[in-house]
Amino acid sequence: MNLPPLVQSFVLHFGEMGRSWGINRTVGQIYALLYVSPVPLNADQIVEALGVSRSNVSMGLRELQAWNLVLLRHIPDDRRDHFTTPDDVWQILRVLAEERKKREVDPTLSVLRELLMQKPGTAEEKHAQARMAEMHGLIEQLTTWYDDVKRLETERLAALLALGAKVTKLMEVKDRVVSLARPRRAKETA
Amino acid sequence: MNLPPLVQSFVLHFGEMGRSWGINRTVGQIYALLYVSPVPLNADQIVEALGVSRSNVSMGLRELQAWNLVLLRHIPDDRRDHFTTPDDVWQILRVLAEERKKREVDPTLSVLRELLMQKPGTAEEKHAQARMAEMHGLIEQLTTWYDDVKRLETERLAALLALGAKVTKLMEVKDRVVSLARPRRAKETA
DNA sequence: TCAAAGTTTCAGAAATTCCTGAAACCGCAG
DNA sequence: CTGCGGTTTCAGGAATTTCTGAAACTTTGA
Numbered sequence: 086m087n088l089p090p091l092v093q094s095f096v097l098h099f100g101e102m103g104r105s106w107g108i109n110r111t112v113g114q115i116y117a118l119l120y121v122s123p124v125p126l127n128a129d130q131i132v133e134a135l136g137v138s139r140s141n142v143s144m145g146l147r148e149l150q151a152w153n154l155v156l157l158r159h160i161p162d163d164r165r166d167h168f169t170t171p172d173d174v175w176q177i178l179r180v181l182a183e184e185r186k187k188r189e190v191d192p193t194l195s196v197l198r199e200l201l202m203q204k205p206g207t208a209e210e211k212h213a214q215a216r217m218a219e220m221h222g223l224i225e226q227l228t229t230w231y232d233d234v235k236r237l238e239t240e241r242l243a244a245l246l247a248l249g250a251k252v253t254k255l256m257e258v259k260d261r262v263v264s265l266a267r268p269r270r271a272k273e274t275a
Numbered sequence: 276m277n278l279p280p281l282v283q284s285f286v287l288h289f290g291e292m293g294r295s296w297g298i299n300r301t302v303g304q305i306y307a308l309l310y311v312s313p314v315p316l317n318a319d320q321i322v323e324a325l326g327v328s329r330s331n332v333s334m335g336l337r338e339l340q341a342w343n344l345v346l347l348r349h350i351p352d353d354r355r356d357h358f359t360t361p362d363d364v365w366q367i368l369r370v371l372a373e374e375r376k377k378r379e380v381d382p383t384l385s386v387l388r389e390l391l392m393q394k395p396g397t398a399e400e401k402h403a404q405a406r407m408a409e410m411h412g413l414i415e416q417l418t419t420w421y422d423d424v425k426r427l428e429t430e431r432l433a434a435l436l437a438l439g440a441k442v443t444k445l446m447e448v449k450d451r452v453v454s455l456a457r458p459r460r461a462k463e464t465a
Numbered sequence: 466t467c468a469a470a471g472t473t474t475c476a477g478a479a480a481t482t483c484c485t486g487a488a489a490c491c492g493c494a495g
Numbered sequence: 496c497t498g499c500g501g502t503t504t505c506a507g508g509a510a511t512t513t514c515t516g517a518a519a520c521t522t523t524g525a
Contacts, residue, residue, distance in 0.1 A: 089396065089397060089399055089400045089403070091390055091393055091395060091396075091400045091403055091404060092399070092400065092403045094386070094390055095386070095390060095403065095407060098382075098383065098386045102379070102382065102383060105297050105378055105379055106297075106379060107295050107296075107297070109512075109513060109514095110513080111513080111514080120406060120410075121402070121403035121406045121407065122403075123398075123399060123402040123403075127471095128471085128472080129471095137514075137515090138514065138515045138516075139472090139515090139516090140472095140473075140474080140475090140514075140515065140516075140517095141513080141514050141515070143472065143473060143474090144473085144474090144513095144514085147473085164470070164471065164522080164523075165470085165471065165472090166471090166472085174409045174410055174412075174413045175413070178413065178417075188295055189292070189295055189296060192288075192292065193288065193292060196284070196285070196288045200281055200284055200285060203281055205281060206279065206281075207279055208313075209279055209282070209313060210279045210281045210282065212311070212313040213279070213281055213282045213285065213311035213312075213313075214281060216310060216311045217285060217311065219364045220310075220364055222364075223364045223365070223368065226433070226436050226437070227368075227436070229436075229439065230436045230437075230439050233439035233441075234439060237443065241443050241446075243416070244443075244446065245442060245443065245446075246416050246417070246419075246420045247416070247420075248446070249419065249420050249423035249424065251423075252435060252442055252445075253427060253431050253435065255442075255445050255446070256431075256434065256435075256438070256445070299482080299483060299484095300483080301483080301484080318501090318502080319501095327484075327485090328484065328485045328486075329485090329486090329502090330484080330485065330486075330487095330502095330503075330504080330505090331483080331484055331485070333502065333503060333504090334483095334484085334503085334504095337503085354492095354493090354500070354501065355500085355501065355502090356501090356502085466525100467524105467525090468523100468524095468525090469522100469523090469524090469525105470521100470522085470523085470524105471520105471521080471522080471523100472519100472520080472521075472522095473518105473519080473520070473521090474517105474518085474519070474520085475515105475516105475517095475518090475519095476515105476516100476517100476518105477514105477515090477516100478513105478514085478515080478516105479512105479513080479514075479515090480511105480512080480513070480514085481510105481511080481512070481513080482509105482510085482511070482512080483508105483509080483510070483511085484507105484508090484509075484510085485505105485506105485507095485508085485509090486505105486506100486507105486508105487504105487505095487506095488503105488504085488505090488506105489502105489503080489504070489505095490501100490502080490503070490504085491500105491501085491502075491503095492499105492500095492501090492502105493498105493499090493500095494497100494498095494499090494500105495496105495497090495498090495499105
């Protein structure tokens, strides 16, 4: 591996991190390299930079494409494919969230749904099913929220983030306003 | 493996899922089993239920404890340790988020911070550092938000979730109210 | 149509991770 | 102290994943 030290540390870290992250070392390194590179790179340049085999790079790039984490760039007068990462980090975040959901959450959700359809035989199964229902409910809430939020433009999303827990303040205010606006009845909170 | 079919499917699914999830098959299975079990189980019962070796179960339980995903339960007049999962799914969610952050995000954040302190030599390094700064900024925003939100009680958190993207509506309302309340100057949005 | 440049596939070698059985360990009751 | 019920550790074999080099395939320009 022949890279400026700063870049090298970054690349190596991503390689290791990839592990706890569902992608392999090489894939992590390729991504990191493309992420910090000022220009799109072709496969051979990646081979050169990382010191891994050509085929390994090829497979890595395929995987990153499957994750929608790299883009193909055509350089004029060069037949070879060149690769970059999307450069807006928010965009990257969205892609990442979407892909992980697809891989880690959706399959579980569908298994749960299926199991919840079945008739429990024993009391034990009944209990198990109740627990599964709890899990299913939570995951469904989370994904609904996510589907909702992911549609926001970046600017609004950022604003929301910045607000953080203070949103609850906003909610309190709203509740108060609402209950002022119409005569108080029993405990009702919109 | 000798389990009611419903439970078995669930357990097997978690075993497979564990893969894309940073834990190994056995650990996933143990967790799933404890999650749906109506009573705390001891190690031998787990061995029996899953058909894996005693030592494998022992290691699995250790790992789950490291993740704070299982609880030790003492059953009167029984020397053996019994295990369950926390039963509030929201609680589980919190633990999970916390642990994953600790493992997947914090190390990256600290590497980034370190690399950002260094003086870039070449122009290439300078660009790389700028990219790292972007990434660092985003991650920091996200973790700040997370730290903020994780402190909310479950009820509020759920309310927030339910609101979903509608929060932005709330924000718009607020902006309008604020700008009504005081005389309009230049473009200022609190 | 062919050759050259580039890319992908794939079988098996290398590396890593997971799992097991045996042995060591621990705490306690007798 | 000793034996027992119980738990943990660990070396090495099994299984899985990752990586490589060679061969096959594709595209393009002449």
